[in-house]
Amino acid sequence: MGKLRLFVDRMSQPSRAVLIFCLANGIDLEEHLVNLAKGEHRKAEFKLINPMCQVPAMDDNGFHLFESHAMLKYLVCTYPNIKDHWYPADLRKRAQIDCILDWHHSGLRRGSAGLVMNSVIAPVMGRKLDPQAAAEAEALLKASLGKIETVWLTGNGKFLTGSLQPSIADLSLACEVMQLQLLGKAKFSDLLDSNPKVKNWLAAVERTLSPHFSQVHDIIWKAATMYENKREREARKADGTISKL
Amino acid sequence: MGKLCLFVDRISQPSRAIVIFCLANGIAMEESEVDLLKGDHKKAEYKAINPMGLVPAIDDHGFYLFESHAILRYLSSAYPDVADHWYPADVKKRAQIDCILDWHHTNLRPGSGGLTINRVAAPLLGRPLDEKAAAESEVLLKASIKRIDTLWLNKEGSFLTGNEQPSIADLSLACELMQVEFLGEEYKSELLSPHPKVKHWLDAVEKALAPHFGDVHQKLKAGALAFRK
Ligand SMILES: N[C@@H](CCC(=O)N[C@@H](CS)C(=O)NCC(=O)O)C(=O)O
Ligand SMILES: N[C@@H](CCC(=O)N[C@@H](CS)C(=O)NCC(=O)O)C(=O)O
Numbered sequence: 298m299g300k301l302r303l304f305v306d307r308m309s310q311p312s313r314a315v316l317i318f319c320l321a322n323g324i325d326l327e328e329h330l331v332n333l334a335k336g337e338h339r340k341a342e343f344k345l346i347n348p349m350c351q352v353p354a355m356d357d358n359g360f361h362l363f364e365s366h367a368m369l370k371y372l373v374c375t376y377p378n379i380k381d382h383w384y385p386a387d388l389r390k391r392a393q394i395d396c397i398l399d400w401h402h403s404g405l406r407r408g409s410a411g412l413v414m415n416s417v418i419a420p421v422m423g424r425k426l427d428p429q430a431a432a433e434a435e436a437l438l439k440a441s442l443g444k445i446e447t448v449w450l451t452g453n454g455k456f457l458t459g460s461l462q463p464s465i466a467d468l469s470l471a472c473e474v475m476q477l478q479l480l481g482k483a484k485f486s487d488l489l490d491s492n493p494k495v496k497n498w499l500a501a502v503e504r505t506l507s508p509h510f511s512q513v514h515d516i517i518w519k520a521a522t523m524y525e526n527k528r529e530r531e532a533r534k535a536d537g538t539i540s541k542l
Numbered sequence: 543m544g545k546l547c548l549f550v551d552r553i554s555q556p557s558r559a560i561v562i563f564c565l566a567n568g569i570a571m572e573e574s575e576v577d578l579l580k581g582d583h584k585k586a587e588y589k590a591i592n593p594m595g596l597v598p599a600i601d602d603h604g605f606y607l608f609e610s611h612a613i614l615r616y617l618s619s620a621y622p623d624v625a626d627h628w629y630p631a632d633v634k635k636r637a638q639i640d641c642i643l644d645w646h647h648t649n650l651r652p653g654s655g656g657l658t659i660n661r662v663a664a665p666l667l668g669r670p671l672d673e674k675a676a677a678e679s680e681v682l683l684k685a686s687i688k689r690i691d692t693l694w695l696n697k698e699g700s701f702l703t704g705n706e707q708p709s710i711a712d713l714s715l716a717c718e719l720m721q722v723e724f725l726g727e728e729y730k731s732e733l734l735s736p737h738p739k740v741k742h743w744l745d746a747v748e749k750a751l752a753p754h755f756g757d758v759h760q761k762l763k764a765g766a767l768a769f770r771k
Contacts, residue, residue, distance in 0.1 A: 444594070
């Protein structure tokens with residue numbers, strides 16, 4: 298049996314979720330970088346793995362799968378010794394995890410990815426920044442963070458639905474929230490400060506999945522610093538222009 | 543013991559999917575209408591069931607659940623008489639169904655839902671029409687139909703991934719596609735004409751789930767017709 302092959306770009310939040318899951322659970326894997334900024338996801342050879350041309354995707358000894366949530370569920374059920382808390386066998390607990398993951402697509406993800414794409418990274422992907430789309434996404438993002446705070450972080454446990462241990466929903470949503478680092482420190486704090494439970498939850502996910510969570514996010518810290526510097530340079534340039542006037 | 547309670551409005555595609563699922567599987571239930579046009583979904587008593595204020599949601603003896611895909615998975619597993627083809631226990635088959643359902647959220651659904659809302663139905667929900675959003679959704683809808691054709695209807699069986707029997711993914715996507723009835727029969731035929739396999743699949747779903755599929759779509763068809771007059 299060959300190793301599980303993961304096709305990912307660590308700049309992508311669902312890619313990180315799948316990768317961290319494997320590392321945290323000791324699943325042996327081969328990481329194949331599909332560099333989004335270089336357009337590698339549109340190459341014919343990757344299309345054979347994922348016809349939708351998106352990361353993440355996987356090849357488990359000839360079985361191809363895409364969509365990160367489907368991949369996480371598959372890995373939980375296929376690899377031995379994965380602890381029950383990741384995706385509980387109890388039907389009602391599992392249904393609540395499914396509910397959060399389904400909601401994620403049209404709630405948090407649409408808000409977060411839409412804001413980051415339209416206000417920061419579009420040019421890297423060969424698209425244009427779109428302030429109006431960014432503003433709409435930001436409203437959805439704020440509403441979504443509020444929902445996490447009030448609907449799923451109400452129990453005693455530190456994790457979603459009041460669990461004492463993280464599930465695949467915690468992992469998927471936490472990787473999404475981490476993407477907001479690209480908006481800059483001030484904006485990131487601003488978004489989280491109004492949702493203190495979300496802030497604690499994120500720290501708990503990071504701590505519980507240490508060192509993998511931080512290591513896999515290393516690329517995001519670096520990219521965040523790069524964008525921050527760029528913003529500062531541009532601000533200084535603008536200041537310069539004003540003082541010259 | 544009370545019955546499973548479904549909070550639905552049959553003009554909503556994910557609502558229809560769960561009603562049809564229960565009827566086709568003989569799951570005893572009570573259908574409680576949450577009238578979207580009257581804004582019932584925004585009332586405090588409904589938000590106690592689904593804090594997102596959307597339909598569908600269920601109350602299974604005190605267990606509240608929303609998100610139609612999560613509901614369909616839950617019902618498939620919690621009700622013992624549901625046949626395996628709906629949500630196969632085989633992990634690889636199940637993973638493919640999960641993949642389609644996840645894909646649905648960001649492709650067919652915003653395509654079809656976005657088009658019908660923004661081109662015709664928004665005023666019914668008290669929102670303005672938005673032709674730019676409608677046109678973008680239409681592009682996504684067409685691309686999504688093509689994906690269904692080439693990715694999941696490329697094998698022998700009549701149903702998605704080449705199955706001989708429908709799964710919850712067939713049901714969910716078929717109910718979604720039916721929403722374009724809002725734009726009229728003609729529009730729907732035109733939309734499907736480049737993709738005979740998709741049309742054939744939609745007919746197969748309707749036939750396999752007769753009479754429930756047709757019955758539950760009555761409200762949509764009648765509503766769409768009245769609305770277009
Ligand atoms: N719902 C998918 C989303 C996948 C996705 O949107 N991937 C992005 C990166 S985060 C991508 O590959 N984008 C490339 C493109 O859209 O061109 C999942 O959860 O796996
Ligand atoms: N992802 C959800 C979608 C639920 C949803 O969007 N429901 C719509 C009707 S189809 C709704 O309740 N809309 C009311 C509104 O937006 O105010 C599911 O599959 O259950």
